Structures are given as C-alpha cells and as structure tokens.
Amino acid sequence: MSSTVLFDTPGPRARLRNNALTLLAVIALAALAYFVYVKFDQKGQWQGKIWKPFTEATTWTEFIIPGLLGTLKAAGLGAVCALAFGAVFGLARLSDHRWIRIPAGTVVETFRAIPLLLLIFFLAYLAPSVLGSGDYTLAALVAGLTLYNGSVLAEVVRAGVLAVPKGQSEAAYAIGLRKGGVMRLVLLPQAVTAMMPAIVSQLVVLLKDTALGYIIAYVDLLNYGFKIIPAVFFGSLVPAAIVIGVIYIGLNMALSALATWLEKRSRRSRKTAAGPIAPPGAVGVGAGAGLPEQSTM
Amino acid sequence: MDDLIKYAPDLAAGFLVNVKIALVCAVISLVLGTVLVSFRVSPTPVLRAAGTVYVNVVRNTPLTLVLAFSALGLSDTIGLTFSEEPSTNGFWLVVLGLSAYTATFVGEALRSGINTVPLGQAEAARAIGLTFLQSLRLIILPQAFRAVIGPLGSVMIAMIKNTTVALAAGYLADSAFVMKDTFDDTGVSIPIFIGLVLAFMAVTLPVGFFTGWLSRRLAVVR
Numbered sequence: 226m227s228s229t230v231l232f233d234t235p236g237p238r239a240r241l242r243n244n245a246l247t248l249l250a251v252i253a254l255a256a257l258a259y260f261v262y263v264k265f266d267q268k269g270q271w272q273g274k275i276w277k278p279f280t281e282a283t284t285w286t287e288f289i290i291p292g293l294l295g296t297l298k299a300a301g302l303g304a305v306c307a308l309a310f311g312a313v314f315g316l317a318r319l320s321d322h323r324w325i326r327i328p329a330g331t332v333v334e335t336f337r338a339i340p341l342l343l344l345i346f347f348l349a350y351l352a353p354s355v356l357g358s359g360d361y362t363l364a365a366l367v368a369g370l371t372l373y374n375g376s377v378l379a380e381v382v383r384a385g386v387l388a389v390p391k392g393q394s395e396a397a398y399a400i401g402l403r404k405g406g407v408m409r410l411v412l413l414p415q416a417v418t419a420m421m422p423a424i425v426s427q428l429v430v431l432l433k434d435t436a437l438g439y440i441i442a443y444v445d446l447l448n449y450g451f452k453i454i455p456a457v458f459f460g461s462l463v464p465a466a467i468v469i470g471v472i473y474i475g476l477n478m479a480l481s482a483l484a485t486w487l488e489k490r491s492r493r494s495r496k497t498a499a500g501p502i503a504p505p506g507a508v509g510v511g512a513g514a515g516l517p518e519q520s521t522m
Numbered sequence: 523m524d525d526l527i528k529y530a531p532d533l534a535a536g537f538l539v540n541v542k543i544a545l546v547c548a549v550i551s552l553v554l555g556t557v558l559v560s561f562r563v564s565p566t567p568v569l570r571a572a573g574t575v576y577v578n579v580v581r582n583t584p585l586t587l588v589l590a591f592s593a594l595g596l597s598d599t600i601g602l603t604f605s606e607e608p609s610t611n612g613f614w615l616v617v618l619g620l621s622a623y624t625a626t627f628v629g630e631a632l633r634s635g636i637n638t639v640p641l642g643q644a645e646a647a648r649a650i651g652l653t654f655l656q657s658l659r660l661i662i663l664p665q666a667f668r669a670v671i672g673p674l675g676s677v678m679i680a681m682i683k684n685t686t687v688a689l690a691a692g693y694l695a696d697s698a699f700v701m702k703d704t705f706d707d708t709g710v711s712i713p714i715f716i717g718l719v720l721a722f723m724a725v726t727l728p729v730g731f732f733t734g735w736l737s738r739r740l741a742v743v744r
Contacts, residue, residue, distance in 0.1 A: 231644055231662065232565045232654045243565055250568040268600055338726060339719050340683040342698050350702075350710040429582075436584030440690055451590050463599055466591050470583055477582035 270463045278458045279468055288457070292449030293472065299363060299435040299445060303370035304428055310375025315382025316408070329379075336376040342437055345369035349441045362443040366435065374431045378424060381502060385420035386412050388499035419499040422488035429480045433473070446472065526713040529704050533714065536700030537721050540685040543616055543696070544725075547681055550621040552674075555628025556663070562633060565654055573629070581626040585619075586690045592619040593691040612693030619691060624681045631673045635666030640744065668740045675733025679726045697721070 235243055265271060278284045317329035336344070349365035389412050397411040439447040450469035455462040491501045526533075561573030580588070592615045596602045604614035639662050647657035667674075686698035697718055704714060 231563055231657060233648055235565070239565075246566045247568050250566050250572070254568065254572055264600055264602075270599065335719075338723050340686040340698070340722055342686040343701065343715065343718060343722075346698060346702050346705070347710070347715045350705045354710050433582075433584040436586035437687070439586050439590065440687070447584065447587055447590070450587075451594060463595050466587070466595050470587060470591070473584055473587065474579055474582045478578065481582070 265463070269460075275458065275461045276464050278454070278461055279464060284454070284458075288449045288454050289446070289468070289472070292444070292446035292453075292469070295438075295443070295445040295449075296432075296435050296447075299366050299370070299438055299443065300428075300432045302363075302367045303374065303431050303435065306367060306371035307375040307378055307427075307431060308424070310371050311378025311382050314375065314379035315386070318379065318383050319386055321404070333376045333379045336372045337380075339373070341369055341373045341434060342440065344372060345437055345441060362438065362441050365441060366438045366443050369437075370431055370434055374427055374434070377427055377430075381420050381423045381427065382416070384502050385416035385423075385499065388419055388502055389415045390498050393498055415497040415499055418491050418494055418497040420502045421491060422484045423502045425480060425484035425487060429477050429484070432477060432480065436473070523713045525704070525708050525711040526717050529700075529708075529714065530717075532700050532704065533697060533718060533721075536695060536697035537718065539613075539688075539696045540682070540722075541725065543613070543620065543685045543688060544678075544682045546617050547620045547624060547685070548678055550617065551624035551628050551681065554621060554625035555632060558625055558629035559632040559636070560655075560658055560663075562629065563636060563658070577626045577629055580623055581630070583623075585623050585684055585687050588623050589616060589619040589687055589691040592616075593693070609693075609695060612688075612691060612695070616685075616688040616691045616693045620681065620684060620688075624677065624684070627677045627680070628674065631670045631677055632663075632666055634673070635668075635670035636662055638669045639665045665742055668737075668742050671733050671737035671740060675730055675737070678733070679729055682726055682729070683722065 233239070262271075269275075314329050314333050317325050318333065320326045320329070345365055348368050349361060352361035352365055353359065386408075393411055393415065394407050397407040402410065435445060436447045438445045439451065442448070444453075446469050450465040451462065454465040458465075488501050491497065558573050558577065561569045562577070564570055564573075593612070596618075597611065597615055603611050605611045643661055643665065644657060647661040652660065686696060688696040689699045689702075701714060701718055705711065
C-alpha cells in the first residue's frame with residue numbers, strides 16, 4: 226500500500242471513483258495496445274516466419290552477439306578513456322596554477338557544448354586525411370565518446386573533490402602533508418566514494434551514445450538490428466528492433482540499478498565525509514520529500 | 523575558411539532545420555512530460571504503472587534507436603505517415619521520436635521537483651478540500667516547475683544538441699547531414715566544423731544563461 230500526501234486515504238466515494246478511473250485507464254490502455262496490435266497485424270508483423278530467426282541459435286551467434294560485442298567494445302574503450310580523461314582534466318581544473326586550470330576548463334566546457342554526433346562525424350572525416358586511409362569508425366566513435374563523456378566526468382570529479390569538507394584538507398595540511406599527498410591520501414579516496422553513483426549514471430549515457438556509431442556505419446548492435454538482420458531475413462526489421470531494444474534496455478537498467486545501489490551505499494557510508502554527488506543534469510532532491518521515492522526499476 | 527563561406531547558405535539552412543525541430547520538440551516534450559508526471563503521481567495505480575514503464579523503457583533506449591525505429595519501423599513498415607511529402611513526413615517523425623524521448627527526462631525532472639515541495643503544502647491543499655487534480659494543478663506543479671527550471675534548461679540544451687541525430691530517422695536536411703555532405707565534397711574542413719559548433723553554442727549558451735537567471739528569479743523562498 227503506497228501512501229502519498231497528494232491524496233487522502235480514499236473513503237467509500239473516492240474508492241468508487243478510483244475504481245472507475247482504474248477501469249477507464251485499463252480500457253484506454255487495452256484499446257491502445259489493441260490498436261497497435263491490429264496495426265502490426267495488418268502489416269503482417271506477427272507472422273511466425275519473420276520472428277522465427279530469433280528462436281534459432283545461429284541468429285544469435287552470428288548476428289546479435291557479434292553486434293553486442295561491437296557495442297560493448299566501443300562502450301568499454303570509451304568508458305576507460307573517458308574516466309582517464311575525466312580524472313586528468315577534473316584534477317587539472319582544480320590546480321593552483323592558472324596556466325593549467327584555465328586551458329583545462331576551456332577544453333572541458335568546449336567539448337561539453339559540442340553536439341556529440343557532429344564531433345564524431347568530424348573525427349571520422351579528419352582521421353583518414355591525417356592518418357591515411359583505413360577504417361576509423363571505431364576510433365572516431367571512441368574518441369568522440371571520450372572527449373564528450375570525459376568532459377562531463379571531469380565536472381563530476383571536480384564536484385566530488387570540492388564536496389569533501391574543507392576541514393579534511395586543512396587537517397591533512399596540518400599534519401604536514403604536501404599538496405599531492407592531501408589530494409592522493411585524503412581528498413580523492415573520499416571523493417571517489419561520493420562520485421561513484423554519478424560516474425555510473427554517466428556510463429549509462431555513454432553506453433546509449435555508442436548507438437551513434439550506427440550513423441557512421443560502425444558495426445554495433447544497432448547496425449546488426451537495423452541493417453544486417455533485415456537484409457538477411459527479409460521483413461524482420463520490427464522484430465529485430467524489438468529484440469535489440471530489449472537488450473539495450475536490459476543493459477542500461479542493470480547499470481542504472483548499480484548506480485542506485487551505489488548511491489544508497491555511499492549515503493550510508495562512513496568512509497567519506499562528502500555526500501553523494503548528483504549525477505550531471507540530475508535534480509537535487511530537497512528536504513521536502515512530498516512523495517515516497519518510487520523505485521526506478 | 524573559403525569552404526565555410528562557400529557552403530554557408532547550405533549550412534545555415536541546415537542549422538535552421540535544427541532550430542525548427544528544437545522549437546517544436548520543446549513545446550511537445552514539455553506538455554507530454556507534464557502529463558507523464560501527473561500519471562506517475564496519480565491515485566490510479568494503473569496510470570502510475572503505465573507512466574513508470576514508459577519512462578524506464580524510453581529513457582533507457584538509445585535515441586538513435588528511437589529515431590531509426592520511428593522512420594524504418596513505424597513509418598516504412600507499419601505505414602504511419604504524417605504527410606505525403608517525404609521531407610515534411612521526415613520532419614514530423616523526428617519530432618515524434620525526439621519528443622517521446624525528451625518527455626521522459628522532462629517527467630523525471632518534474633518528479634524531483636515535486637519532491638522538493640514541502641509536505642505541508644500538499645497537506646494544506648487537501649485540508650481546504652482540493653481534489654487531486656486541483657492540488658496538482660494549483661499548488662504542487664507550479665512550485666515544482668519553479669524548482670526545476672535549471673534542470674529543465676539542461677534537458678532542453680541536451681535536446682537541442684540531440685536534434686543532430688535527426689539523420690538517423692532518414693531526415694536528411696539538418697546541419698549534421700549538411701556537414702557530412704559537404705565533407706563528402708570537399709574533404710574535412712575545420713572551419714565548417716567550428717562554424718557549426720559556434721552556431722550551436724550561440725543557441726545553447728543563451729538557453730543556459732536564461733534558465734539560470736529565471737530559476738534564481740523564480741526560486742521559491744522557504
């Protein structure tokens with residue numbers, strides 16, 4: 226029984242009204258589902274023969290799993306490079322030297338503002354003219370993902386270090402540590418715990434953005450689903466789209482669940498004096514708590 | 523530099539398409555997001571569940587897939603068309619996909635906004651006898667909107683940048699497509715890329731500053 230403050234615990238009349246509304250909602254949703262079903266049916270999208278390929282093991286081993294590996298390869302490389310980029314530039318923005326801080330800030334703010342697809346296109350066209358001919362789709366995709374998500378992560382790192390209470394660094398300086406030691410031994414270990422949820426949320430964004438590789442013809446899950454499978458099994462576009470959609474959603478939901486779990490853990494944690502950093506673009510939840518937090522799953 | 527000047531009219535026309543998509547999507551996604559969030563807090567469990575499922579499914583799907591599906595799946599295979607004219611049809615398919623995608627982020631931002639409204643406000647609304655819809659419309663949502671203007675600005679900036687993915691829906695008119703097309707002609711051109719990036723910044727930065735200013739101005743003082 227979920228309780229919320231937006232409406233009272235229903236009395237007899239409200240219960241009746243709620244039941245009527247529930248019935249109406251069910252009818253409306255069922256009508257919508259039926260409409261979609263009929264539309265799909267008219268175009269023969271429920272025919273067994275276009276769905277059959279997905280029950281055969283070879284479809285999975287030859288198309289879907291290689292596509293998934295392509296996506297995971299781009300996401301994995303992108304994640305590692307973006308984390309490194311984010312750590313370097315996040316710390317550089319906190320530097321005491323202006324000649325490090327300002328260029329780092331410019332780089333981060335610029336790459337955050339560029340539409341990712343434009344950046345990837347540009348890199349995909351730039352690479353052959355600079356490095357000679359070859360297949361640079363993966364490199365362009367990973368470089369684009371690194372520059373954009375790395376810049377967002379740099380902001381997360383900066384916010385994480387700044388969220389550690391000042392007393393921590395003051396105490397560290399007081400016991401005679403130098404700048405590097407304060408950062409390495411005191412600030413970073415606490416900041417990492419605080420920024421873990423935000424980092425994982427950004428990795429979900431990165432994983433979703435690997436699908437942009439489809440546009441520059443990188444052979445990923447989306448490419449197999451929308452180009453290769455419909456070409457091999459004629460007419461299977463909608464089933465393929467649904468199957469790969471479910472795979473993407475499953476992967477992202479698993480990562481999001483990890484982020485939620487990490488956030489709960491870091492809220493309880495006594496290893497850090499800093500509260501969890503809100504994921505970039507997320508909204509801080511104030512003290513009001515007008516509604517019970519619904520699970521994100 | 524010569525390339526930039528030579529292709530400037532094409533690029534400007536492409537960029538105008540991005541702006542047009544962004545304007546229409548902003549309106550539709552804000553409306554759809556508000557409806558979505560009222561579903562998610564409503565007293566009717568079925569609507570709550572429908573809202574939650576929609577948000578979690580669409581938010582976790584890559585935008586490229588959403589747009590490619592709206593063109594190749596919904597339009598080509600199922601036969602959903604907005605217009606006989608292919609370019610008009612493509613435009614509305616992009617708007618459909620991008621609005622459906624952006625609305626989930628608008629809805630999530632508003633839901634956190636509702637969480638910032640103090641308990642007493644909702645209790646007082648109930649105490650003076652307002653119904654659920656009345657208290658949502660008159661008390662809760664106005665305060666929730668004011669609390670999340672900044673985050674909504676970030677959502678809108680992300681949406682403006684996402685208009686470049688339009689060519690995944692086979693709508694070959696926006697600036698990303700024009701840039702690719704130009705690069706096919708002339709080879710890579712750094713001035714063209716920088717020109718387009720500056721054009722996008724010229725739109726996104728004011729949106730950021732404006733929503734920042736507005737959120738400070740309209741902040742609910744408690």
